[in-house]
Amino acid sequence: MATQLHRRLNAPAAVAVHGLTRSFGTRRVIDNLDLNIQPGEFVALLGASGCGKSTLLRILGDLDPEFSGEVTVPTRRAIAFQAPRLMPWKRVWRNVLLGLPGRPDRARAERALDEVGIGHRADVWPKVLSGGEAQRASLARALVREPDLLLLDEPFAALDALTRLKAQALVAELWQRHGCAVLLVTHDVEEAILLADRVLVMKDGVIAHQESIALPRPRDVADPEFTRIRGELLDWLGVRQGAAH
Numbered sequence: 001m002a003t004q005l006h007r008r009l010n011a012p013a014a015v016a017v018h019g020l021t022r023s024f025g026t027r028r029v030i031d032n033l034d035l036n037i038q039p040g041e042f043v044a045l046l047g048a049s050g051c052g053k054s055t056l057l058r059i060l061g062d063l064d065p066e067f068s069g070e071v072t073v074p075t076r077r078a079i080a081f082q083a084p085r086l087m088p089w090k091r092v093w094r095n096v097l098l099g100l101p102g103r104p105d106r107a108r109a110e111r112a113l114d115e116v117g118i119g120h121r122a123d124v125w126p127k128v129l130s131g132g133e134a135q136r137a138s139l140a141r142a143l144v145r146e147p148d149l150l151l152l153d154e155p156f157a158a159l160d161a162l163t164r165l166k167a168q169a170l171v172a173e174l175w176q177r178h179g180c181a182v183l184l185v186t187h188d189v190e191e192a193i194l195l196a197d198r199v200l201v202m203k204d205g206v207i208a209h210q211e212s213i214a215l216p217r218p219r220d221v222a223d224p225e226f227t228r229i230r231g232e233l234l235d236w237l238g239v240r241q242g243a244a245h
């Protein structure tokens with residue numbers, strides 16, 4: 001079993017990972033991985049299914065202590081998953097405050113809900129929310145913590161195409177307003193290029209490739225440079241049809 005060698009939490013608003021290894025049984029899912037994320041940087045993480053993306057995110061989010069290596073993350077961090085994970089027995093505004101210490105501050109929850117466009121849903125039960133609204137509530141729950149690092153594990157994967165585009169635009173806007181660093185796990189190469197400053201490709205337990213995206217925002221999928229980067233990333237993912245390596 002892997003052991004935790006170092007963990008420093010009171011870091012500046014940046015991520016520094018060095019020599020990270022995580023095994024399940026005899027399989028090393030993460031194998032001596034290094035990663036740095038600057039304060040305020042938006043990083044997207046791509047990789048084949050099962051390559052260890054969520055495992056990495058869970059370690060950064062403090063949900064998995066069974067690793068070896070050095071992991072430095074900002075103290076203020078928040079995580080949102082593909083499933084919104086709202087508690088059905090708590091009204092939406094109380095879900096937003098879930099886990100925060102002190103007396104429930106309804107005004108604080110409402111501000112976060114307003115920010116993601118569902119302030120009018122503060123008093124309802126989670127079950128009446130649409131999929132897009134539930135995902136927004138989940139984002140509000142992350143934002144209310146005013147994180148320096150926002151970890152997003154395929155937050156748009158379950159949404160229909162139109163709702164997904166709106167949610168992507170919302171995340172871009174929130175990121176620009178809050179200035180937190182973001183690590184977004186996604187399967188969608190276009191989504192990664194649209195949103196991120198830097199796109200990482202995870203393979204064989206490490207960051208095998210990275211692309212810095214210098215295109216101005218908002219980005220245009222028809223831009224030739226966008227197309228070039230997409231081709232490059234698809235090559236690394238081994239999924240471009242007819243492409244020679």
Ligand SMILES: Nc1ncnc2c1ncn2[C@@H]1O[C@H](COP(=O)(O)OP(=O)(O)OP(=O)(O)O)[C@@H](O)[C@H]1O
Nearest residue numbers: 024025029047048049050051052053054055056187
């Ligand atoms: N708690 C666990 N116990 C045993 N094996 C695990 C555990 N968590 C993850 N794994 C294994 O580790 C590997 C990486 O899983 P992980 O969920 O990190 O992949 P992923 O890249 O996020 O995949 P996907 O893109 O399909 O979500 C998988 O083979 C998975 O089965």
